[in-house]
Amino acid sequence: MRILVIEDEPKIAQAVKRGLELKGFAVDVVYDADTGLAYASDPDYDAIVLDRMLPGSMDGVKLCQKLRSDDISTPIIMLTARGTIGDRVEGLNSGADDYLVKPFSFDELTARVRALLRRPPVQVGTSLKLADLTLDTGSYEVRRGEQPIKLSHKEFTLLEYLMHHPGQVITKDMIISHVWDQDADILPNTIEVYIGYLRNKIDRPFPKSEALLQTVRGFGYKLSTG
Numbered sequence: 001m002r003i004l005v006i007e008d009e010p011k012i013a014q015a016v017k018r019g020l021e022l023k024g025f026a027v028d029v030v031y032d033a034d035t036g037l038a039y040a041s042d043p044d045y046d047a048i049v050l051d052r053m054l055p056g057s058m059d060g061v062k063l064c065q066k067l068r069s070d071d072i073s074t075p076i077i078m079l080t081a082r083g084t085i086g087d088r089v090e091g092l093n094s095g096a097d098d099y100l101v102k103p104f105s106f107d108e109l110t111a112r113v114r115a116l117l118r119r120p121p122v123q124v125g126t127s128l129k130l131a132d133l134t135l136d137t138g139s140y141e142v143r144r145g146e147q148p149i150k151l152s153h154k155e156f157t158l159l160e161y162l163m164h165h166p167g168q169v170i171t172k173d174m175i176i177s178h179v180w181d182q183d184a185d186i187l188p189n190t191i192e193v194y195i196g197y198l199r200n201k202i203d204r205p206f207p208k209s210e211a212l213l214q215t216v217r218g219f220g221y222k223l224s225t226g
Contacts, residue, residue, distance in 0.1 A: 001046040001117055001161060002026045002178045006036035006063070007079065008054050012102075016049060019106035020113070024140070024157045026181040032056040033063045040067055044177035045074050047116050049109070052080035052091060061094045068095035075116035079104075114138070117164070128163040130223055133202060133212055135163055142202075144209065149201050154179070158194055159202070162213075162223045171220040195221055 003025045007013035010031065017027045028045075030036050033056030040048055040063075048067075052060040064076055078096040080087060091099045098112050114137050128135045132145045140156060142149040151159065161178050162170060172191045180186050195213065203211045212224050 001157060001164075002028070002044060002181065003047050003049060003113065004036075004039055004042075004045045004074075005029045005049045006031075006033070006040070006054065006060070007049070007051040008032060009051075012051075016106075016109070020049075020110065023106075023110045024153045024160075025113070026157070026179055026184075028182050033058045033060070036063055037066060040074065041070070041072060043074075044174075046178060047075045047077065047113055049113070050076050050078050050096070052078055052082065052087075061090060064091070064094040064096050077109075077112055077116060111138075128160065130163055130166050130225065131212060132209060133163075135160055144202060144206055147206070151201060152197075155194065155197055155201070159198055162221070166223050167225040169216050169219050169222050174220070 003020055005013055005016050005020075005027060007016060007029065008031050013029045013031065017029050020027045028039065030039050033054040036050070036054065039045075050060050050064060054060050054063065058066065060078060060080075064078065067074070067076070076096045077098040077100055078091045079100050079102060080091065081102045088099050097116055100109060100112060128137070134143045135156070136142075137160065142151055142156065142159065158175065158179050161175065172188045175191050176186050195215070199213050203213055210224065214222050214224050216222055
């Protein structure tokens with residue numbers, strides 16, 4: 001899943017980027033409100049981590065209001081050093097989905113980002129489930145039936161993205177946009193390689209079960225819903 005971080009303090013921004021990347025996210029960082037507005041308009045982001053105090057023509061609250069007025073519904077978690085009830089209410093009323101006061105732990109930030117990414121009813125708690133395939137975003141465990149499946153970070157992120165869109169055809173460009181950050185030099189055949197890795201782990205070892213990962217020739221890939 002791809003996250004946009006809008007934070008003007010470079011040390012904090014890079015620490016948040018590293019922390020989220022260690023949890024398997026693809027992360028882009030910008031440092032001011034106006035650049036943040038341009039980036040946040042991109043529908044390829046799955047969530048936005050937004051600092052309240054930003055340089056530029058608006059602060060984080062105004063930026064959040066602007067995004068919502070432009071019908072951009074990407075989930076937003078607002079970061080701030082100001083933790084009074086009034087500040088929190090203002091941030092949430094501006095359209096933010098969650099509010100986190102600095103300093104914070106990366107585990108809490110990750111948990112809150114994960115919560116924003118949930119798409120019921122396919123996700124219950126921290127688990128995504130499709131047929132007999134289960135992915136747990138909290139423990140990073142994947143199972144088919146009772147059989148555990150070991151995935152790399154990128155394989156896990158790719159499978160998570162596909163499981164958020166069951167039955168939908170996902171193009172290679174969509175995968176590149178959501179699973180890799182903007183600095184990654186990814187070719188379309190790289191996606192084919194990773195799809196092959198996933199297929200070898202979630203389908204081929206289970207010949208008695210339905211093949212879930214399907215290629216839609218000329219368009220992309222999808223996870224079958226039966």
